[in-house]
Amino acid sequence: MGLFVLRRLGVMLLTAIALTFVVFFLTNLQPNLEKLARTEGSVRMTEEAVQDWIAQNGHSGSVLLRYGQWLGVVPGWTYTDEKGQMRGRCFEIGEDPAAAPRYCGLLQGDWGFSTFFKTPVMDSLGDKLAATGWLMLAVMLVMVPSSLILGVLSGMREGSATDRTLSTFSIASTATPEYVSGVVLVALFATAATGISPILAEYGLIEPKKTLFLASATSAMDDITFWNFALPVMTIALYGIGYIARMTRASMTEVMTQQYIRTARLKGVPFRTVVMRHALRNALIAPFTVIMLQFPWLLNGVVIVESLFNYKGFGWTLVQAASNNDIPLLLACSVVAVVVVLLTQLISDIGYVFLNPRIRLA
Amino acid sequence: MKDLNIGSELHPAAQMYASEYADGKLSRREFLTRTTALGVSAVAAYGLIGLSAPAQAQEAKVGGSIRVAMEVKGTKDPRLADWPQIANIYRGWLEYLIQYNNDGTFEGRLLESWEANEDATQYTLKVRQGVTWNNGEPFTADDVVRNFARWTDGNVEGNAMASRFPGLVDEATKTLREGAVVKVDDSTVQLNLTASDIAVVANLSDYPAAVVHASFQDGQDPASNPIGTGPYIPQEVSVGQRAILVRAPNHTWWGGTAPLDEITYVDFGTDPAAMVALFSSDEVDANYESVGEFIDILDGMGLVKEELTTASTIVVRMNSSSDLYKDKAVRSAIQLAVDPNVVLELGYNNLGKTGENHHMFPIHPEYPELPAQTINPPGLMPALEAAGLKDAEFEVISLDDGWEAATTAAVQAQLKDAGMNIKHTVMPGSTFWNDWQKYPFSSTTWNHRPLAVQNMSLAYTSTGSWNETAMANPEFDALMAQALSIADADKRRELAAKMGTILQEEGYIINPFSRSLFSHHKEGYAGLAHHPAFEHHHYKWSTV
Numbered sequence: 001m002g003l004f005v006l007r008r009l010g011v012m013l014l015t016a017i018a019l020t021f022v023v024f025f026l027t028n029l030q031p032n033l034e035k036l037a038r039t040e041g042s043v044r045m046t047e048e049a050v051q052d053w054i055a056q057n058g059h060s061g062s063v064l065l066r067y068g069q070w071l072g073v074v075p076g077w078t079y080t081d082e083k084g085q086m087r088g089r090c091f092e093i094g095e096d097p098a099a100a101p102r103y104c105g106l107l108q109g110d111w112g113f114s115t116f117f118k119t120p121v122m123d124s125l126g127d128k129l130a131a132t133g134w135l136m137l138a139v140m141l142v143m144v145p146s147s148l149i150l151g152v153l154s155g156m157r158e159g160s161a162t163d164r165t166l167s168t169f170s171i172a173s174t175a176t177p178e179y180v181s182g183v184v185l186v187a188l189f190a191t192a193a194t195g196i197s198p199i200l201a202e203y204g205l206i207e208p209k210k211t212l213f214l215a216s217a218t219s220a221m222d223d224i225t226f227w228n229f230a231l232p233v234m235t236i237a238l239y240g241i242g243y244i245a246r247m248t249r250a251s252m253t254e255v256m257t258q259q260y261i262r263t264a265r266l267k268g269v270p271f272r273t274v275v276m277r278h279a280l281r282n283a284l285i286a287p288f289t290v291i292m293l294q295f296p297w298l299l300n301g302v303v304i305v306e307s308l309f310n311y312k313g314f315g316w317t318l319v320q321a322a323s324n325n326d327i328p329l330l331l332a333c334s335v336v337a338v339v340v341v342l343l344t345q346l347i348s349d350i351g352y353v354f355l356n357p358r359i360r361l362a
Numbered sequence: 363m364k365d366l367n368i369g370s371e372l373h374p375a376a377q378m379y380a381s382e383y384a385d386g387k388l389s390r391r392e393f394l395t396r397t398t399a400l401g402v403s404a405v406a407a408y409g410l411i412g413l414s415a416p417a418q419a420q421e422a423k424v425g426g427s428i429r430v431a432m433e434v435k436g437t438k439d440p441r442l443a444d445w446p447q448i449a450n451i452y453r454g455w456l457e458y459l460i461q462y463n464n465d466g467t468f469e470g471r472l473l474e475s476w477e478a479n480e481d482a483t484q485y486t487l488k489v490r491q492g493v494t495w496n497n498g499e500p501f502t503a504d505d506v507v508r509n510f511a512r513w514t515d516g517n518v519e520g521n522a523m524a525s526r527f528p529g530l531v532d533e534a535t536k537t538l539r540e541g542a543v544v545k546v547d548d549s550t551v552q553l554n555l556t557a558s559d560i561a562v563v564a565n566l567s568d569y570p571a572a573v574v575h576a577s578f579q580d581g582q583d584p585a586s587n588p589i590g591t592g593p594y595i596p597q598e599v600s601v602g603q604r605a606i607l608v609r610a611p612n613h614t615w616w617g618g619t620a621p622l623d624e625i626t627y628v629d630f631g632t633d634p635a636a637m638v639a640l641f642s643s644d645e646v647d648a649n650y651e652s653v654g655e656f657i658d659i660l661d662g663m664g665l666v667k668e669e670l671t672t673a674s675t676i677v678v679r680m681n682s683s684s685d686l687y688k689d690k691a692v693r694s695a696i697q698l699a700v701d702p703n704v705v706l707e708l709g710y711n712n713l714g715k716t717g718e719n720h721h722m723f724p725i726h727p728e729y730p731e732l733p734a735q736t737i738n739p740p741g742l743m744p745a746l747e748a749a750g751l752k753d754a755e756f757e758v759i760s761l762d763d764g765w766e767a768a769t770t771a772a773v774q775a776q777l778k779d780a781g782m783n784i785k786h787t788v789m790p791g792s793t794f795w796n797d798w799q800k801y802p803f804s805s806t807t808w809n810h811r812p813l814a815v816q817n818m819s820l821a822y823t824s825t826g827s828w829n830e831t832a833m834a835n836p837e838f839d840a841l842m843a844q845a846l847s848i849a850d851a852d853k854r855r856e857l858a859a860k861m862g863t864i865l866q867e868e869g870y871i872i873n874p875f876s877r878s879l880f881s882h883h884k885e886g887y888a889g890l891a892h893h894p895a896f897e898h899h900h901y902k903w904s905t906v
Contacts, residue, residue: 041519043444043798045520118585218628218630219645316602
C-alpha cells in the first residue's frame with residue numbers, strides 16, 4: 001500500500017514535469033512571446049521594439065535554459081539597460097540586484113511573478129483556488145446526494161414510469177452543456193425583463209430585489225449568498241447530476257438482478273429494506289469512481305461557468321492567463337491541475353479497496 | 363484658477379479667434395479649444411466672447427463613495443499606458459500639467475498657465491506654486507523638466523509620448539535635446555522647439571502624460587509606489603477584479619478637498635448585457651460607457667444619462683501592403699461602395715453623425731467643408747474586374763462583439779450586395795490587438811483627439827507610429843509637416859482640406875461616423891459628465 005502510494009506520487013511528479021514543459025514550450029513560441037510583449041509593453045509597439053522587449057525581459061535564448069530558470073536549476077536572467085538600471089527574474093524594479101538570490105525557481109519555492117495580475121503567482125492563485133474550492137464544495141453538496149437519489153430511484157425498478165421520467169431528465173441535463181444551461185438559467189431566473197422574475201416582482205414576492213437570482217457571481221467572492229451563488233452552482237451541478245445519475249442507475253439495475261436480491265425478496269424482506277440494506281452498498285461502488293472523476297472534470301467545467309458568471313476563481317484565472325500568455329501563471333495552473341487529477345485518482349483507488357474487499361492494491 | 367493670461371499678455375491669435383467667433387465662423391467649443399491651446403485661461407477665453415465661465419457647483423458635499431464598473435487593467439508606467447482605463451486608475455494620484463475638459467477647453471492643473479509665441483516654437487510654462495507630492499516634498503520646475511525627459515525618451519519600447527514632441531528631441535540619441543526644456547526659475551519652464559508645434563498643449567493633456575515623482579523607476583508599476591500630487595492613493599489594484607482609490611493620508615491636496623472618500627472600480631468584463639443586470643441588482647453606481655441598444659434599456663431603468671458628441675470614431679481601413687488593396691482604384695471603389703448613413707444606422711443605432719472618409723469632424727477646429735463624395739456601389743465590380751480581383755476572396759476583420767462588429771458587418775454586407783466576395787471574421791480583443799496594424803482589411807476604433815491633425819499625423823503620415831494603412835503619400839506628409847506649424851486655424855483649414863481630399867482619394871479608409879458617447883449613473887451623484895477621451899476626473903465627482 002505504502003509503495004503503491006509512493007509510486008503514484010512519483011508518477012505525479014513526472015507528469016507535472018512533462019506537462020509543465022509542454023506548457024512552457026507552447027507559451028514560449030515566438031508569436032506568444034510577441035503577444036506578451038504587446039500586452040506588457042504597449043499595444044502600439046513597433047516590430048523591432050517587440051523583439052527588443054523579448055530579449056530584454058528574459059525571454060530569449062534556449063527554451064531549456066529558461067525552463068531551468070523556472071525550475072530553479074539555472075541562474076535567473078538579468079538585463080542592464082542603457083541607463084544602467086537592472087531588471088531581472090529574481091528582483092523587482094527598484095530593489096537592489098546585488099542582494100537578490102542567483103537562483104529563484106520552483107526549487108527555491110518561488111513560483112514566479114504573474115505578468116497579468118502583477119502579483120506573485122502564489123498570492124493570486126491562492127485566493128482563486130479558495131474561491132473555486134467554495135464553488136466545487138457547493139456543487140458537490142448539491143450534485144452528489146441528488147444524483148444518487150435520482151439514480152437509485154430510477155434503477156430500483158427498471159423500466160417503470162419513474163425510471164423513464166427520471167432517465168429522460170438525466171439524459172436531457174447531461175446532454176446540455178454548461179454554456180447552454182447557464183444562459184437558459186440566466187434568462188429564466190436572473191433577468192428583470194424576461195423569465196419568471198418580472199412575474200414574481202409584480203406580486204411583490206422578491207422585494208426589494210428585481211430578480212430571483214443574480215446573473216453575476218462577482219459579489220460571491222466576498223460574501224456567498226443563495227441569491228448570488230445559486231445559478232453558477234446549478235449550472236455545473238445540472239450537468240453532473242444527469243451523468244452520475246445515469247451511472248448509478250446502470251449500477252443499481254445490475255445489482256437488482258443479482259441472485260441474492262431475488263433471494264431476499266423471496267424470503268419476504270420488504271422492498272424498501274432490500275434496496276436500502278442489500279442493494280445500495282454494492283450499487284455505489286461504480287458511482288464512487290465516477291464522483292471522484294468529477295473533480296478533474298469540475299476543474300475544466302468551472303472554466304466556462306466562472307467566465308459566464310464572472311466568478312473570479314481558478315477557471316477564470318486560467319482563461320485570463322491563457323489569453324494574456326501569462327507564462328508563470330499558466331505553469332502554476334498546470335501543476336495544480338496535475339495534482340488535482342492524480343490526487344483524486346489516488347483517493348478513488350484507495351477508497352475502492354474499502355468499498356470492495358475483493359480488490360487489493362499490489 | 364488664476365487669470366495670468368488676460369489683457370496685454372493675450373496671445374495675438376486669441377483676439378483673432380474672438381472676432382471669428384463673433385462673425386459666426388467658429389463655434390463656441392472650437393473657439394474655446396483653440397484659444398485655451400494658446401495659453402488663454404478658460405475664464406479669460408469665455409470673457410473674450412462675452413460669456414461667463416460655467417460655475418463649478420459651489421462647495422460640493424464632502425463624503426460618500428461610488429462604485430464604477432470598468433475593466434481593471436494592470437497599471438503600468440504611464441508613458442506606456444495604452445488604454446484610458448489604465449490611466450483612470452492612476453489618475454487618482456498622478457496628475458497632469460494640463461487637462462482637457464469635456465467642454466473643449468484646456469485647463470492648467472500642475473501648470474498655472476502657459477503661453478506660446480507667435481509661430482508656436484516657444485512655450486513658457488508657469489509651474490503651479492504650493493503643490494506638494496503626497497510624501498510631503500514640494501512640486502517644482504525640476505519635476506517638470508524631468509518628466510519631459512521621460513516623455514521624450516524614444517529608446518523605451520512602446521513609449522506613447524516619444525513621438526509627441528518631435529521639436530524637443532535630439533534625432534541622434536532619441537532623447538531630450540540639450541536646451542530644449544529649460545528651467546528659467548523655480549516657477550518657470552521654457553520649451554524651445556526646433557519647429558512649430560501646435561499640439562504641445564493637447565499632447566500634455568493626453569492620458570500617458572501623467573506626471574511622476576523623482577523616485578519613480580522606469581517601467582515600474584505606479585501603483586506599487588504611489589507617490590503623486592493627486593488627492594487619492596490606491597488602496598488595492600487587483601487586475602481583472604477591482605481597484606480602490608482612497609483619500610491620500612496626511613496629504614494636503616492643492617485643489618482643496620476632493621468630495622468623495624472612496625472610489626471603487628469593479629471589473630465585470632465587457633459584456634454590456636451584464637451592465638443592465640448589475641444596475642438592476644444595485645452592484646454598481648455608474649458605468650464606464652453605455653453602448654448600442656443598451657442605452658435605451660438603461661434609460662428605461664431610471665438612470666441618469668450622460669451624453670457627449672465627440673470625434674471618437676471607427677475606421678474600417680485597408681492596408682496596401684496586402685496585394686488585394688495595393689491598387690488605389692480598388693480602394694476607392696470599395697470606399698465609395700459603402701453608404702455611411704446605412705452603417706451609422708445598422709452599426710450604431712444612429713447614435714452619432716456620419717463621417718466623410720477623412721477622419722475629421724465638425725468638432726475639430728480645422729474641419730474643412732469638402733464637396734460630398736458620391737456613393738457608387740455599382741462602380742465596385744468594374745473596378746475589381748479591372749484589377750483582376752473579380753473572383754478574389756476578401757476578408758474584413760473586427761472585434762467580436764458590440765458596435766465594432768455590427769459596424770464592420772454593415773460595411774461587409776454593403777460590399778457583398780455590391781457583388782464583392784467578402785467575409786467577416788471576428789476576433790476576441792486579446793488576439794485582435796496583437797496585429798491590429800497588419801491586417802489587410804479591418805476595423806479600428808480611434809479615440810477623440812482635440813485637433814484633427816493629431817489623429818491624422820499619427821495614422822496617415824508615412825512615419826506615423828500608428829499608421830495601420832501603410833499609406834505613404836509624400837504630398838500628404840509635406841502638408842502635414844506644414845499644418846503642424848500653423849497656429850492660425852483658417853490657414854490650417856486650407857491644408858486640412860487638401861489633406862482630407864488626399865485621404866478621400868487614396869481610398870484607404872471607410873470612416874462611416876463619429877460617435878456620441880454615453881454613460882449612465884444612478885441619481886444622487888454629480889460631476890460624472892462623460893469625457894471625450896473617457897477620462898475620469900475624480901475630484902469633480904460628488905454625491906448630492
